[in-house]
Amino acid sequence: MEVDYRPNFEEQRTRYSFCFTCEDCAHFDGETGECLHGFPNEQHRLSYYVSEIRPGTILFCKDFDLA
Ligand code: SF4
Numbered sequence: 001m002e003v004d005y006r007p008n009f010e011e012q013r014t015r016y017s018f019c020f021t022c023e024d025c026a027h028f029d030g031e032t033g034e035c036l037h038g039f040p041n042e043q044h045r046l047s048y049y050v051s052e053i054r055p056g057t058i059l060f061c062k063d064f065d066l067a
Pocket of ligand 1: 020021022025026027028029034035036037039040041044061062063064065
């Protein structure tokens with residue numbers, strides 16, 4: 001049986017203010033929406049995780065820096 005983690009993740013992400021997307025990263029350019037390192041960041045953006053169709057996995061960026 002496959003378990004859908006997404007409702008739990010969404011509830012916990014909000015409750016614990018979980019920071020893992022570009023918007024919370026020191027290397028993010030909020031004006032252009034791009035990564036200052038030039039990394040492709042579509043799957044690291046918050047919009048990817050709050051979209052109508054939620055992804056089945058979470059892709060963490062190894063260079064995320066909360067600063
Ligand atoms: S380093 Fe990673 S998390 Fe930070 S802005 Fe670039 S792609 Fe996003």
